[in-house]
Amino acid sequence: MNEVKVAILGASGYTGAELVRLLARHSGFRIQAMTGDRKAGQPMASVFPHLAGLELPDLVAIGDVDFGAVDAVFCCLPHGTTQEVIAGLPPHVRTVDLSADFRLTSLDSYATWYGHPHKAPELQTEAVYGLTELKRAAIKGARLVANPGCYPTSVQLPLVPLIKAGLIETADIVIDAKSGTSGAGRSAKEANLYCEVTEGIHAYGVASHRHAPEIEQELAEAAGHPVLVSFTPHLMPMSRGMLATINVRLAKGAKAADLRAEWTKVYGAEFFVRVMGEGGVPQTRHVRGSNFCVMGVFDDRLPGRAIVLSVIDNLVKGASGQALQNMNLMFGLPETQGLDQQPLFP
Numbered sequence: 001m002n003e004v005k006v007a008i009l010g011a012s013g014y015t016g017a018e019l020v021r022l023l024a025r026h027s028g029f030r031i032q033a034m035t036g037d038r039k040a041g042q043p044m045a046s047v048f049p050h051l052a053g054l055e056l057p058d059l060v061a062i063g064d065v066d067f068g069a070v071d072a073v074f075c076c077l078p079h080g081t082t083q084e085v086i087a088g089l090p091p092h093v094r095t096v097d098l099s100a101d102f103r104l105t106s107l108d109s110y111a112t113w114y115g116h117p118h119k120a121p122e123l124q125t126e127a128v129y130g131l132t133e134l135k136r137a138a139i140k141g142a143r144l145v146a147n148p149g150c151y152p153t154s155v156q157l158p159l160v161p162l163i164k165a166g167l168i169e170t171a172d173i174v175i176d177a178k179s180g181t182s183g184a185g186r187s188a189k190e191a192n193l194y195c196e197v198t199e200g201i202h203a204y205g206v207a208s209h210r211h212a213p214e215i216e217q218e219l220a221e222a223a224g225h226p227v228l229v230s231f232t233p234h235l236m237p238m239s240r241g242m243l244a245t246i247n248v249r250l251a252k253g254a255k256a257a258d259l260r261a262e263w264t265k266v267y268g269a270e271f272f273v274r275v276m277g278e279g280g281v282p283q284t285r286h287v288r289g290s291n292f293c294v295m296g297v298f299d300d301r302l303p304g305r306a307i308v309l310s311v312i313d314n315l316v317k318g319a320s321g322q323a324l325q326n327m328n329l330m331f332g333l334p335e336t337q338g339l340d341q342q343p344l345f346p
């Protein structure tokens, strides 16, 4: 098969740069164009010196990309700026959008959580939610994949199989999640300054984070009825990594061992999902720089409850790695291509 020609929109941001790093060892895709906004006109190596030595096109503005010459687009733009850009692409181009713009299937819900009406509603109906392990068949044939958010990925991978199997109650799901600061992107924001983040930890978006409806949408699909969750994200003084600690009420008679057995049944053949044995505590450093999701579960001391733990790297399985996994699927390439490296430890 010929190389698939791709454009990376927003290549001067964290997820765009992470895609370039992953694609550097991928023989199936060729980077044809890369865009920046403030950084348009610059060589990639001057924006990201860690990527020096790679043969890459210089960053250009989106308006200067010849989309007729590309087969696929990774869209790494801020949410809210993506809909009109993707709507303007020629019909032959297949896209994985890393932003939140096409994730919510309800346009009303989108308008409520993102503060404006959807700008490409016809495309929203076409978009496929791209949690690879759980939506593989639909992703293969999709023209537009909405890559899941990092928090939703870390929560849905462990919970969806448990809900489908009726092993946990859907009325009482409490999620405490923690993210590295790269989750907030590279552009300067006061809240992400070193002094605001280092030597401390804080919750944000308490009872109001826009990933709650995304999590609920997919859990509801698994349950077959509406689901509400309690979701509290936290910002951690680390550059990358994400831990979700999820407290659940077990279905009558179920034990942590049953949850673990269900994961093993569902994910046993999955390359990127690892289930820890009894007593195993997933840590962010078990997945750093990799596309893995590692999960574990404990019986709580409170009767009838369990504590589910799940870790991913927010920039890899939570963003660029899963985007590449999806693009591999869409173009009939091995799903693990470019993604089979082990985590960086410590």
Ligand SMILES: NC(=O)C1=CN([C@@H]2O[C@H](COP(=O)(O)OP(=O)(O)OC[C@H]3O[C@@H](n4cnc5c(N)ncnc54)[C@H](OP(=O)(O)O)[C@@H]3O)[C@@H](O)[C@H]2O)C=CC1
Pocket (backbone or CB within 6 Å): 009, 010, 011, 012, 013, 014, 015, 016, 035, 036, 037, 038, 039, 040, 062, 075, 076, 077, 078, 079, 081, 098, 099, 100, 148, 149, 150, 182, 183, 184, 185, 186, 187, 314, 315, 318, 319
């Ligand atoms: N970081 C993460 O862990 C995750 C991020 N995401 C999502 O992926 C997307 C990208 O995130 P991330 O890489 O972290 O973001 P960054 O802020 O690091 O990068 C944003 C990119 O978009 C460009 N850009 C910004 N505004 C515009 C505009 N108006 N028009 C054209 N280009 C623009 C920037 O260009 P320049 O810098 O040159 O101005 C940069 O290349 C976001 O939607 C984010 O929510 C999803 C999951 C996880």
Ligand SMILES: CC(=O)N[C@@H](CCC(=O)OP(=O)(O)O)C(=O)O
Pocket (backbone or CB within 6 Å): 079, 098, 099, 100, 148, 149, 150, 151, 179, 180, 181, 182, 183, 184, 185, 233, 235
């Ligand atoms: C630490 C941090 O700020 N994280 C981001 C989530 C990153 C992500 O997945 O964002 P999208 O839904 O936009 O893709 C946040 O809380 O908004």
